[in-house]
Amino acid sequence: MLRTERHARILEHVAARGAADVNELCALLDVSGATVRRDLHHLHGLNLLRRTHGGAVLGSVGLEVPVQHRTERRRAEKRAIATAAADLVPDNAVVGMTGGTTVTEIARVLAERGPVTIVTNAVNIAAELIPHKDVTLVVIGGNARTASYELVGPMAEKTLADYHTDMTFLGVDGVSAEHGCTTHDQLEAATDRAFAASGSRTVVVADHSKIGKVTFAKICPLSDIHHLVTDDAAPEQQLERIVSAGVPVTTA
Known part of the structure; x- marks a missing residue:
């Protein structure tokens, strides 16, 4: 799975649920915890979500997934x-x-x-x-x-x-x-x-x-x-x- 597609799936998942933990995202994406943590760190740096201990939460109400993260989805x-x-x-x-x-x-x-x-x-x-x-x-x-x-x-x-x-x-x-x-x-x-x-x-x-x-x-x-x-x-x-x-x- 491409990095951009992983990011899009993480953002959509967090947007739909309000929060997600690392283990949940590992199962969703079929990747390691280290990969998920790197992805969450990157998305936190872009202010697309807020990194927490063990996972992430929405950074704002009504999260909009940027177009560059949606290109490969569906x-x-x-x-x-x-x-x-x-x-x-x-x-x-x-x-x-x-x-x-x-x-x-x-x-x-x-x-x-x-x-x-x-x-x-x-x-x-x-x-x-x-x-x-x-x-x-x-x-x-x-x-x-x-x-x-x-x-x-x-x-x-x-x-x-x-x-x-x-x-x-x-x-x-x-x-x-x-x-x-x-x-x-x-x-x-x-x-x-x-x-x-x-x-x-x-x-x-x-x-x-x-x-x-x-x-x-x-x-x-x-x-x-x-x-x-x-x-x-x-x-x-x-x-x-x-x-x-x-x-x-x-x-x-």
């Missing part, structure tokens, strides 16, 4: 979602894209498929797309978020108000029938709302770990969403409630 599911989501895009479309590892996978699929215009606030997505001659790339400016590699805030929202896209792909940290789409950061939530408002259709892409989950800042209610694409491990009860709320769901 990669197969994200690629399947990306393939299904890309099939929704018409030829020569103008596509809005927020940040997120699943949205990044969609960008890769579209870049290889043919002519497309992509409007994004994610600098990592922009960096990948620049070399592709069949991609017309528009990058939205704003304040940089180190956790998500996104540019957010009033400048981003003002720019998006002047654009119109055929479709927006929205990456979220949680989506549920009761609370709609949510994320960890309020500035990011506001910029995501601007992305949704600029598109004729808004498609949420989220792997099964995000379905039924609620995080700090509300992006929009389900009534603002036109489609959800997830993977086949998503909880059926939540998907049924989302469909009942009027949102079509595709499982990849």
Whole structure:
């Protein structure tokens, strides 16, 4: 297992439970105690959790796992979602894209498929797309978020108000029938709302770990969403409630 994947699994585990001890993490990761202690020391140094005697606890409420620690997590599911989501895009479309590892996978699929215009606030997505001659790339400016590699805030929202896209792909940290789409950061939530408002259709892409989950800042209610694409491990009860709320769901 790669170090970055171990870190992502540790952060997700601690975020879900509030705390974890070394023995518990050794069993989860199938690694030695020395390896876990080194990982916890590193994550403590990044202020992502707080090291304790024998384990770790959350460093803050609503822990957000940084994008660089999420890249390898559920990669197969994200690629399947990306393939299904890309099939929704018409030829020569103008596509809005927020940040997120699943949205990044969609960008890769579209870049290889043919002519497309992509409007994004994610600098990592922009960096990948620049070399592709069949991609017309528009990058939205704003304040940089180190956790998500996104540019957010009033400048981003003002720019998006002047654009119109055929479709927006929205990456979220949680989506549920009761609370709609949510994320960890309020500035990011506001910029995501601007992305949704600029598109004729808004498609949420989220792997099964995000379905039924609620995080700090509300992006929009389900009534603002036109489609959800997830993977086949998503909880059926939540998907049924989302469909009942009027949102079509595709499982990849």
